[in-house]
Amino acid sequence: MARSGTTKKVTRIQREKTEAILNAALDVFSKHGFRGSTIDMIATNAQLSKPNILYYFDSKETMHAQLLERMLETWLEPLEQMSGDGDPVNEICGYVQRKLEMARDYPRESRLFANEILQGAPHIIDQLSGPLRALTDRKAVVIQRWIDEGKLSPVDPYHLIFSIWSTTQHYADFDVQVQAVLGDAKNLRFEQAQVHLDTMFRALLTRD
Amino acid sequence: MARSGTTKKVTRIQREKTEAILNAALDVFSKHGFRGSTIDMIATNAQLSKPNILYYFDSKETMHAQLLERMLETWLEPLEQMSGDGDPVNEICGYVQRKLEMARDYPRESRLFANEILQGAPHIIDQLSGPLRALTDRKAVVIQRWIDEGKLSPVDPYHLIFSIWSTTQHYADFDVQVQAVLGDAKNLRFEQAQVHLDTMFRALLTRD
DNA sequence: GAATTTCCTGACCAGTTGGTCAAGATTATG
DNA sequence: CATAATCTTGACCAACTGGTCAGGAAATTC
Numbered sequence: 088m089a090r091s092g093t094t095k096k097v098t099r100i101q102r103e104k105t106e107a108i109l110n111a112a113l114d115v116f117s118k119h120g121f122r123g124s125t126i127d128m129i130a131t132n133a134q135l136s137k138p139n140i141l142y143y144f145d146s147k148e149t150m151h152a153q154l155l156e157r158m159l160e161t162w163l164e165p166l167e168q169m170s171g172d173g174d175p176v177n178e179i180c181g182y183v184q185r186k187l188e189m190a191r192d193y194p195r196e197s198r199l200f201a202n203e204i205l206q207g208a209p210h211i212i213d214q215l216s217g218p219l220r221a222l223t224d225r226k227a228v229v230i231q232r233w234i235d236e237g238k239l240s241p242v243d244p245y246h247l248i249f250s251i252w253s254t255t256q257h258y259a260d261f262d263v264q265v266q267a268v269l270g271d272a273k274n275l276r277f278e279q280a281q282v283h284l285d286t287m288f289r290a291l292l293t294r295d
Numbered sequence: 296m297a298r299s300g301t302t303k304k305v306t307r308i309q310r311e312k313t314e315a316i317l318n319a320a321l322d323v324f325s326k327h328g329f330r331g332s333t334i335d336m337i338a339t340n341a342q343l344s345k346p347n348i349l350y351y352f353d354s355k356e357t358m359h360a361q362l363l364e365r366m367l368e369t370w371l372e373p374l375e376q377m378s379g380d381g382d383p384v385n386e387i388c389g390y391v392q393r394k395l396e397m398a399r400d401y402p403r404e405s406r407l408f409a410n411e412i413l414q415g416a417p418h419i420i421d422q423l424s425g426p427l428r429a430l431t432d433r434k435a436v437v438i439q440r441w442i443d444e445g446k447l448s449p450v451d452p453y454h455l456i457f458s459i460w461s462t463t464q465h466y467a468d469f470d471v472q473v474q475a476v477l478g479d480a481k482n483l484r485f486e487q488a489q490v491h492l493d494t495m496f497r498a499l500l501t502r503d
Numbered sequence: 504g505a506a507t508t509t510c511c512t513g514a515c516c517a518g519t520t521g522g523t524c525a526a527g528a529t530t531a532t533g
Numbered sequence: 534c535a536t537a538a539t540c541t542t543g544a545c546c547a548a549c550t551g552g553t554c555a556g557g558a559a560a561t562t563c
Contacts, residue, residue: 119330119414125551126552127549136513137552138553145552202328215471216475250465256461257461263412265457279451279453283455309540312540343541344541345521349521349523354522355522
């Protein structure tokens, strides 16, 4: 039985299989979207039978929901880290770098998220207008303070954040397109992106 | 019979229904992705019966392919318009504005494209590494020339173009998220974005 | 090493979906 | 207005898909 509310013993096998399944599910969901994925595809990827998958997870939705939940945490983390104490430009550019590294190292998570948002965020709309909005509001205040203190060129904090999200995630979500246009190897593409984005946001934040 | 290669009479009804169907299909495909859409959904949206849809289009794939084809043309147009003759900064910022207007006025097309790319661009990979790449190469040369002539701050032309694509399309593809965070009305959001993006790219292109 | 619990699977089911088809309805045409 | 061409649909089909279940296989426990 899939683990439900009450806390009970979690066996070794449960831990391993659950992990393997979620990993396979992330592979499949991020590549085909929720409706484009079948439990059989996930089963094949995880090298398990379909009923075996459903032994650990009540339904396709459950797997998807759990993946989204996990992802949201790691997704917010880099922004959380942006401290109001450090040097404004470095703090923001540091955030850009962390976000770009996430796009490079966790492209599946990024695509899972992109898929969800594209479909209108049916499963996470509450987290968007709740925690995400709250966090963004908080950081926007910090950025605005920096601007007021003259440490940063005036920018709309919210749209600055949007620009960071879009430009960095682009390298994960639209990777096929980037590769089709550039042709370069993945590592090279990300090194170029790193330089470019740093240049761009530095220019925006430190113009006179 | 769906119109195939040979040129033959196209009746009034054919023109009207085909158009209505493609419009409905765009609605549905952009909202649910290819696999998430059913012919029945399209039929309902177009106020036609399912077999009637299949009278005009051989298959679900045919509709999808035709929509993608159409979309790619209009998608490339704004970039084509960027002239090597005008003022560099204005030409590029003009492109940004046109692209943002497209995101505002044709969000369905933008999402259709985003869905396709996210899934690995299975149907349009050739157009990406063919026409799109060729066009991008051509414009990159122009931008590089401007830089060499000292009319533009040094930037990687390709990544500049990527940044334009990502930031503008973000307002169509991630609209739900933008709205969840900002809350403002659509028109207001786009006006803010317009100012912000103009500021950002101007700063990048004209720094000393 | 036997009992108990956990784990696994083949067979199966019901609902969905892309697509077909024969026959009738509508529209254009001479 | 008759005839041909085009258009429309209800009924139907096969493949797919999410999910169930009874019973057997492994693992764990005592």
